[in-house]
Amino acid sequence: MPFSFSSRLAALPPYLFAELDRVRDEVRARGVDIIDLGVGDPDRPTPRPVVEALAQAAENPANHQYPLYSGMNAFKDTVAQWYKTRHQVDLDPAREICSLIGSKEGIAHFPLAFVNPGDVVLTPEPGYPVYHSGALFCGGVSHFMPLLEKNGFLPDFESIEPGLLKKAKIIWVNYPNNPTGATAAREFYGKLIAWAARHEIIVASDAAYSEMTFGDEPHPSILELPGAKDVAIEFHSLSKTYNMTGWRLGWAAGGETFIRGLGQVKNNVDSGVFQAIQMAGMAALTGDQAPVRAMGRLYKERREALTPGLEAAGLSVFPSSATFYVWVRLPAGVRSADFASRLLHEAGIVATPGNGFGPSGEGYARFALVQEVERLREAAARLAKMKF
Numbered sequence: 001m002p003f004s005f006s007s008r009l010a011a012l013p014p015y016l017f018a019e020l021d022r023v024r025d026e027v028r029a030r031g032v033d034i035i036d037l038g039v040g041d042p043d044r045p046t047p048r049p050v051v052e053a054l055a056q057a058a059e060n061p062a063n064h065q066y067p068l069y070s071g072m073n074a075f076k077d078t079v080a081q082w083y084k085t086r087h088q089v090d091l092d093p094a095r096e097i098c099s100l101i102g103s104k105e106g107i108a109h110f111p112l113a114f115v116n117p118g119d120v121v122l123t124p125e126p127g128y129p130v131y132h133s134g135a136l137f138c139g140g141v142s143h144f145m146p147l148l149e150k151n152g153f154l155p156d157f158e159s160i161e162p163g164l165l166k167k168a169k170i171i172w173v174n175y176p177n178n179p180t181g182a183t184a185a186r187e188f189y190g191k192l193i194a195w196a197a198r199h200e201i202i203v204a205s206d207a208a209y210s211e212m213t214f215g216d217e218p219h220p221s222i223l224e225l226p227g228a229k230d231v232a233i234e235f236h237s238l239s240k241t242y243n244m245t246g247w248r249l250g251w252a253a254g255g256e257t258f259i260r261g262l263g264q265v266k267n268n269v270d271s272g273v274f275q276a277i278q279m280a281g282m283a284a285l286t287g288d289q290a291p292v293r294a295m296g297r298l299y300k301e302r303r304e305a306l307t308p309g310l311e312a313a314g315l316s317v318f319p320s321s322a323t324f325y326v327w328v329r330l331p332a333g334v335r336s337a338d339f340a341s342r343l344l345h346e347a348g349i350v351a352t353p354g355n356g357f358g359p360s361g362e363g364y365a366r367f368a369l370v371q372e373v374e375r376l377r378e379a380a381a382r383l384a385k386m387k388f
């Protein structure tokens with residue numbers, strides 16, 4: 001074969017869910033009733049009014065042409081208004097907001113705008129794998145920051161050695177956090193901004209779960225803090241908030257330079273988001289938000305349905321008030337992969353081994369609350385019969 005994959009592809013870690021999916025399908029084929037709590041993809045459908053807004057917008061030929069690459073003005077105005085009401089943040093929609101084809105797209109492309117080969121990207125682990133892929137694709141080097149339970153799964157950025165900081169261009173943070181469910185306080189963002197300004201590092205904050213909280217208050221946005229726009233960009237998504245993972249719609253907001261750099265990359269790679277989808281997104285953001293709050297309460301109820309089974313099996317559940325993930329510490333000496341394998345074979349339950357998100361996830365597992373309460377009670381009953 002004269003063709004081989006580039007070194008950047010060869011350097012990618014294996015796709016986390018591929019092997020897990022294969023074994024799950026094998027067990028299912030044997031007739032086992034599988035309760036899949038693996039992938040973080042909301043199980044409930046997109047709210048009706050959003051689907052209707054898309055259907056209507058799809059009829060309009062004006063939406064059939066290339067969209068404005070940085071996003072429809074009306075969509076960006078809606079996002080600016082959303083920040084004002086939800087976070088009391090003022091943003092200039094023309095310069096400080098850009099629409100994304102899902103936030104993953106923006107997260108993967110952003111380093112291309114600011115990272116030169118050999119530059120360092122500070123990446124949390126356990127964490128969303130795209131921060132590392134994005135760094136790899138532009139020749140950057142990830143420096144992994146362990147997220148430890150004793151620190152509430154917040155990175156200890158103050159302890160990063162000065163030699164690395166000189167080469168660091170971006171620090172990624174993600175709260176509410178996937179996979180741990182950890183949240184961050186305003187004070188954390190305040191310290192992070194001051195530190196980043198001192199070392200001239202861009203803070204890239206992934207806020208995909210900011211609305212997936214159990215109460216009515218949103219998780220704080222880094223943009224609420226003074227000085228944020230000088231160093232920070234925030235990535236947002238409609239995927240988790242409105243059960244719209246398949247639609248591919250998100251946005252980036254923050255300092256003008258960061259938005260302009262990202263926009264320039266995107267201008268050369270894609271041609272923006274289908275306008276009908278942006279209009280559906282506007283319907284989601286401006287419509288009745290009661291269903292969003294109801295989903296938050298539902299995830300809390302689901303968490304409470306699963307937790308007793310996890311505890312009965314001897315697992316330690318990290319308490320959380322956000323996301324649809326339950327992050328559990330396994331008893332000492334139990335390895336993540338062995339746990340996930342036993343869980344699947346003996347209880348028909350799929351969970352994600354924590355080490356799949358990074359070495360500090362070893363000894364942990366993640367359960368995604370993407371099944372109805374009844375099924376989670378069934379999962380809890382099966383778990384309660386196991387001992388690890």
Ligand SMILES: *Cc1c(COP(=O)(O)O)cnc(C)c1O
Nearest residue numbers: 102103104128178208237239250
């Ligand atoms: C789901 C998720 C996203 C959002 O992805 P989209 O591309 O917007 O669907 C971003 N970051 C994290 C950590 C996620 O778990």
